[in-house]
Amino acid sequence: MALLEVENLNLHFLTRRGPAKAVDGISFMIEKNETFGLIGESGCGKTTTALAIIRLIKPPGRIVAGSIRFDETDIVNLSDEQMRLLRGKEIAIVRQEAQNALNPVMTIGRQITEVIRQHEAVSKETALARARNQLNLVGINGDRVKAYPHEFSGGMKQRAMVAIATACNPRFLILDEPTTGLDVIVQRQLLALINNLKRKLNLTSILISHDLSVIAETCDKVAVMYAGKIIEQAETVLLYQNPIHPYSRALIGAFPTLKGAKKKLSSIPGAPPRLIDPPRGCRFEPRCEHAMEICKTVEPKIIKENSHLVACHLVKQPGPKDPVCSIGKRQSSP
Amino acid sequence: MSSTDILSVKNLNKYFPVRKSVMASLFSHRKSAVVRAVDDVSFTLKQREILGFVGESGCGKSTLSRTILRLTEPTGGSVSYKDTDVTALGKKAFNRYRPKMQMIFQDPYGSLNPRRTVADTLRQTIKIHNLAGGSKLKEASLIRRTLEEVELKPYDQFWDKYPALLSGGQLQRVSIGRVLVLQPSFVIADEPISMLDVSVRIGILDLMLRMRDKYGISFIYITHDLVTARYICDRIAIMYLGRIVEIGPTEAVVHHPRHPYTQALIAAVPDPDPTAELADLPIKGYVPVTADEIQHGCNFFPRCPYGDRACRASKPQPDRIGDRHFVSCFKIRD
Numbered sequence: 282m283a284l285l286e287v288e289n290l291n292l293h294f295l296t297r298r299g300p301a302k303a304v305d306g307i308s309f310m311i312e313k314n315e316t317f318g319l320i321g322e323s324g325c326g327k328t329t330t331a332l333a334i335i336r337l338i339k340p341p342g343r344i345v346a347g348s349i350r351f352d353e354t355d356i357v358n359l360s361d362e363q364m365r366l367l368r369g370k371e372i373a374i375v376r377q378e379a380q381n382a383l384n385p386v387m388t389i390g391r392q393i394t395e396v397i398r399q400h401e402a403v404s405k406e407t408a409l410a411r412a413r414n415q416l417n418l419v420g421i422n423g424d425r426v427k428a429y430p431h432e433f434s435g436g437m438k439q440r441a442m443v444a445i446a447t448a449c450n451p452r453f454l455i456l457d458e459p460t461t462g463l464d465v466i467v468q469r470q471l472l473a474l475i476n477n478l479k480r481k482l483n484l485t486s487i488l489i490s491h492d493l494s495v496i497a498e499t500c501d502k503v504a505v506m507y508a509g510k511i512i513e514q515a516e517t518v519l520l521y522q523n524p525i526h527p528y529s530r531a532l533i534g535a536f537p538t539l540k541g542a543k544k545k546l547s548s549i550p551g552a553p554p555r556l557i558d559p560p561r562g563c564r565f566e567p568r569c570e571h572a573m574e575i576c577k578t579v580e581p582k583i584i585k586e587n588s589h590l591v592a593c594h595l596v597k598q599p600g601p602k603d604p605v606c607s608i609g610k611r612q613s614s615p
Numbered sequence: 616m617s618s619t620d621i622l623s624v625k626n627l628n629k630y631f632p633v634r635k636s637v638m639a640s641l642f643s644h645r646k647s648a649v650v651r652a653v654d655d656v657s658f659t660l661k662q663r664e665i666l667g668f669v670g671e672s673g674c675g676k677s678t679l680s681r682t683i684l685r686l687t688e689p690t691g692g693s694v695s696y697k698d699t700d701v702t703a704l705g706k707k708a709f710n711r712y713r714p715k716m717q718m719i720f721q722d723p724y725g726s727l728n729p730r731r732t733v734a735d736t737l738r739q740t741i742k743i744h745n746l747a748g749g750s751k752l753k754e755a756s757l758i759r760r761t762l763e764e765v766e767l768k769p770y771d772q773f774w775d776k777y778p779a780l781l782s783g784g785q786l787q788r789v790s791i792g793r794v795l796v797l798q799p800s801f802v803i804a805d806e807p808i809s810m811l812d813v814s815v816r817i818g819i820l821d822l823m824l825r826m827r828d829k830y831g832i833s834f835i836y837i838t839h840d841l842v843t844a845r846y847i848c849d850r851i852a853i854m855y856l857g858r859i860v861e862i863g864p865t866e867a868v869v870h871h872p873r874h875p876y877t878q879a880l881i882a883a884v885p886d887p888d889p890t891a892e893l894a895d896l897p898i899k900g901y902v903p904v905t906a907d908e909i910q911h912g913c914n915f916f917p918r919c920p921y922g923d924r925a926c927r928a929s930k931p932q933p934d935r936i937g938d939r940h941f942v943s944c945f946k947i948r949d
Contacts, residue, residue, distance in 0.1 A: 321810040435672070462672035464839055468882040469896055491813050494885035517889040535817050537846040539869055539884050546846070548818035552782045 283310040284485045285334065285453060287452055292326075292346035295340075301556040303329045303342070305509035311453075312486060318500030318517065319489045322553060324508040327489045328377075331457045335374050336364045351453065370400040373446035377458035379438035383430040384568075389416070389441050390426025396448045415444040419474060436467035440474065447478060454479075454486040460495060466495075472499060483602070493536050499519060505529045508553050509565040515589040525591045528565045563594065571595055620682070620697075621833050622660040622716075627692035629653040629675075629682045653677040654857035655692075656915075660801060663827055665834040667844035667865070670854035670881070676837045678880065679854070680803045683835075683923065684716055685709060696800075714744050717799040721806040723786035727778045733767070733789050734758050734774045740793050751893040757796060765792040765822060784815035801833040802826075802855060803893050820847050841884055845869050853877045856914040859933070863940030873942045876915050913945070 288308045293300035304326045311317045319327045322497040328549060334349055336356060348355045351372065356364065376382040384392055393412035403411075413423030419440040421433075430438055439459060443522045446454060456475065461470040476499065481484060490496050496503055497517060505528065513526040531549045549613050551568040560566055566576040575594050583592040630649040643686055651788050652675040660666050668676045682689045685701070720726040727736060737758045740748050747754040762770035764790040778786055787807060794802055804823065808816040824847055826832050838844050844851055845865055852862040853876065861874040872878045879898040898918045912927040913919070919926065925945050933941040 322814055326857075356869050457650060464887075465841070465880060465883040465894065466671060466898070469885070472885070473896075492885070493813070494887040497887050497889040498885045521887065521889050533887070535814055536887055537817070537842045537847060538887055539881065540886065540888075543845070543866075545815045548816065548821070549814040550818075552784070552815075 284313045284352060285487075286310040286348075286350040287330075287334070288348050288350070290330070290333060290349065291345045292329055292338065292342060293345050294409060296557065298398045299557050300345075302509050302559065303556055304333065305559075306347070307504075307506070307509075307511045308347075309504055309514060311510065314479075314483055316479065317487045318496035319487060319506060320491065320493065320496050320503060321506035322491060324553060324556075325506040326556075327506050328457055330506075331374065331455045331487065331489050334453075335368055335455060337368075337374075342490040345538055362369050366400075369396050369446075369451070370449045371451055372453045372455065373449070373451040374455040374457060375439075375442045375446045375459050377461050379442045380430075380435070380462075381439060382442060385430055388427050388429055389433070389444075389477060392441075393426070393445050393448050396445055400449050411448065412444075415448050416441070418447070418478070419430050419444045420470075436463055436471060439463060439467075439471055443471075443475065443478065447482060447484075448469045450482055452483075452485060454484045456486055456488045457492055459488070461490075461492075468495070475499070476573065493521075493533065505532065508559055509556055510564060510592065511583070511590075512565065512593070513589060513591045519588060523587070523589075525586060525596060526565075526593045527569050527571050527595070563592075619661045620659045621662050621664075623695040623798055624659070624683060625657050625693045625695070627653055627656045627679070627682060627694065628690040629678055629687060630690045651675075651857045653682055656857070656859055657692075658852060658859065658862060660833050662800075662833055663831045665823070665827060665836055665848045667836045667838060667848035667851040668846050668854055669838055669841050669851055671839060673856075674854040675857040676854050677805055680718065680805050680837055684718055684803065686718075699852075712910065714797040715800045717794040717797060717802045719787070719790050719794055719802060719804040719807045722810055723783055723790050724778070724810070726790060727786055729778050732775050732777055733762070733781075736789060737761055737793055737796055744797060745825065746796065754760065761792045761796045764795060765789070766818075767792070782815070783811045784818060787811060787819050788822065791819075791826075795826065795830075798830070799832060801835065803835045803837065805837045807836075808840070809838070809840070816843065817846075823847060841869070841880060853880065858914055858930075858943065859941075860915065861940075861942045862933075862945065863937065863942075866935060867940050873936060873940075874915075874944050874948050875919050875921055876947070913943075915944075919946075 289306050290304055291306055292304035294303055297561060307330065320331060321327050333344060338344065344357055348481055350356050390409060390412045393415050394408035397408045397411055409426065412426050416425060418425045421440055433441060460471055463471065480482065488496065488499055500517050503517050503520050504511045507528050513520065513529045520529065521533065524533055533545055535548050537546055549568055554560055554564055554567065562578045563576045563581050566572045581592045581594045583590050584596060586596045629652050631652055633648040633650060648795065656679060668679065670676050681687045683694050689702055693700050695701065695714055696716060701709055738754060741754055741757055747757055759770050762773055763820060767773040767785065767788055808819050811819065820843060823834055827834060836844060836848055848865050851865050851868045852859045853874065855876050861868060861877045868877065869881065872881050879896060882896055898920060911929060913931050916922045916926045931943045931945050933943045934947065936942055936947065
C-alpha cells in the first residue's frame with residue numbers, strides 16, 4: 282500500500298514577471314518500506330518537491346494545485362497547527378548542508394531533545410537519555426550531547442542531522458542530497474548508516490540527489506525530473522539499463538565510471554529552460570538531439586512503456602480516445 | 616629534470632602554526648604544534664600532461680596548488696618552472712612567470728567580478744599583462760578569439776553579459792578563457808566542476824582536454840572525485856594528510872591500487888550500476904584533524920588495517936613498483 286501519494290502537484294513561485302512553475306504537475310507514489318529516488322539537475326524542482334512534502338515551502342512559493350496524500354490524509358489542506366504535529370513525528374527531513382541546517386548556538390543534545398519534547402510528554406532527563414541513544418545509533422559517542430555543531434566534522438554534522446530526524450521514529454524520511462559536499466569515504470559511511478537505519482526503523486524514504494551513483498546504490502525506484510516535470514520513472518535497474526527518454530539517456534551517458542574501459546562521454550548542450558516561460562511543447566526539446574516538429578508545440582503525455590513511465594514523443598503517444606495513464610492511484614489497482 | 620618537464624616540485628612543505636591560548640603558552644613547555652598541510656611532496660609534470668591530485672577534504676591538495684603558485688609561501692622545498700627555481704625568486708621577478716602558471720578556481724560564481732561584463736573581465740587580464748600593446752582593435756579581436764575558443768558562441772551574445780546572467784558552466788568557461796588568453800604553460804584547475812551540474816561537467820573537462828591537445832597546456836587537476844580524474848588524467852596522485860601516498864599512470868592506479876588508502880578510496884566510490892554489490896570498506900574511522908599521534912609514523916597508520924610496529928616507527932618513502940608508479944607504504948598489497 283502506498284504511504285505517500287503525490288498527484289498532479291503544481292507549485293509556483295510568484296514573481297513580478299509571472300509565476301515560475303518550479304513543480305509542474307508531477308505525480309508519483311511511494312510504497313511502504315520503499316526508497317524512492319528523485320534525480321535531476323539543480324533548479325529542476327527536486328528540492329522544492331521535497332519541501333512541499335513536509336510543507337516547508339515559504340512564500341512566494343505556493344502549492345497551487347494537486348494533492349499530497351500521506352497515509353490517506355491530504356496534507357496540502359492541513360492547518361499549520363495540524364502540520365506541526367506531523368512534522369518531525371511522522372515525516373522528517375535530512376537537509377543538504379548540515380552546516381547551515383544545524384543551530385550553531387545550541388548543543389546537539391538540545392537540538393535532539395527539542396524534537397522529542399515537541400512531540401512527546403517526557404521529562405528532560407528521559408529526552409536527554411534518548412538523545413544519547415540517538416547519537417550512539419548514528420555512530421557518535423553519546424557523551425557528545427553537550428557538543429556544539431562547530432565541534433563536529435562535516436560527516437558528523439550530517440550524522441547528527443540523521444539523529445535529529447529519526448529521534449521520534451518517523452515513518453517517512455526525506456533525504457535531500459544528504460551526502461553532497463561530503464568526501465567519498467564519509468559518504469559511503471553515511472549511506473551505509475542510512476541503509477541500516479531504514480531496516481531497523483522500517484523507514485520509507487525519498488532520496489533526492491543529482492548523483493546517479495548514489496541513487497543507484499540506495500533506491501528501489503527512480504524518477505528523473507527536468508524543468509519541473511517528471512519525464513521518466515521506473516525501477517532503478519530498468520532505468521539504468523534501458524533509459525527511454527533522451528534526457529535520461531543523456532544524463533546516464535554524461536556520467537563517467539571507474540570500472541570497465543574508459544569511454545568517451547558527451548555532455549548535454551545548452552542549459553535548462555527558464556521556468557517563467559518554459560517551452561510550449563516538450564521542455565527538453567531545445568536541447569534534445571531527437572527533437573521533431575511536434576515536440577515544439579505539443580507537450581508529451583506520460584505513458585507506460587515497457588514498465589517505464591515516460592513522457593516523450595519518441596514513444597507512441599496515446600490518441601485522443603485512448604485512456605491516459607497517470608502515475609496516481611489507478612495504476613496501483615490490478 | 617628531463618627536457619619535457621614543465622614543472623618540478625621537490626620536497627615541498629607548507630606548515631601552518633596552531634595557535635595556542637595565552638594560558639597554554641605560558642604554562643606549557645612543549646614546542647608549538649604545526650599542521651603539516653603539505654608534507655614533503657615531490658613530483659614532476661611533463662608538457663601536455665594532465666596530473667590529478669585526488670584526496671579527501673583537508674588532505675592538503677588545495678594548499679599544495681596555492682603553494683606551487685606562491686599564493687601562500689612554502690615553508691620549505693622548491694618549485695621549479697622549466698629550469699628556474701621560482702621559490703627562490705623575489706616577488707617582482709616571480710611576476711614575470713605568473714602568466715605561464717595559472718589557476719582555475721572552484722567557485723565560478725565567486726571568482727568572477729559581478730560588476731564586470733564578460734568582455735571587461737577578459738579585457739582586465741589583457742591590460743594587466745599588456746597583451747594587446749594598447750591597441751583597442753587587437754584587444755577586441757583577442758577577446759573574440761578567446762570567447763570562441765571556450766565555445767561561448769556566438770561571441771556577441773556573451774560580450775556584454777554580466778556574470779549574473781550566465782549559468783555555472785558558462786561562467787566556468789569565462790574563467791577558463793581568462794586563463795587561456797595568457798597562453799599559459801600549465802594551469803592548476805582546483806575542483807573546476809564540483810559546483811556545476813552533472814550535464815555540463817563533461818563539457819568543461821572536454822574543453823580542458825582540447826586546450827591540452829591544441830596548445831600543449833599541462834594541467835594539474837585537483838579533485839576529490841576519482842571518477843572524473845580518471846576521465847581526463849594521464850597520471851593520478853593520491854594524497855592523504857599532506858603526503859602523496861600513491862602516484863602513477865591513471866589506469867594502473869584505478870585498476871591496480873597498491874596503497875591501502877587508495878584501495879579504500881576506490882571501494883568507497885559509488886557505482887552507477889544498480890546491480891553491483893556494495894563492497895565492504897576496508898578502513899574505519901575519520902581523518903584526524905591534528906597529526907600528533909603520527910608525528911613519526913605513517914600518516915595513515917591509525918586507520919590502516921595492515922599497520923604494524925614498523926609503520927609506527929618511521930614514515931614510508933616512495934617505492935617504485937611499476938612504470939612511473941610509486942607507492943609509499945611498508946606493506947604494499949597486491
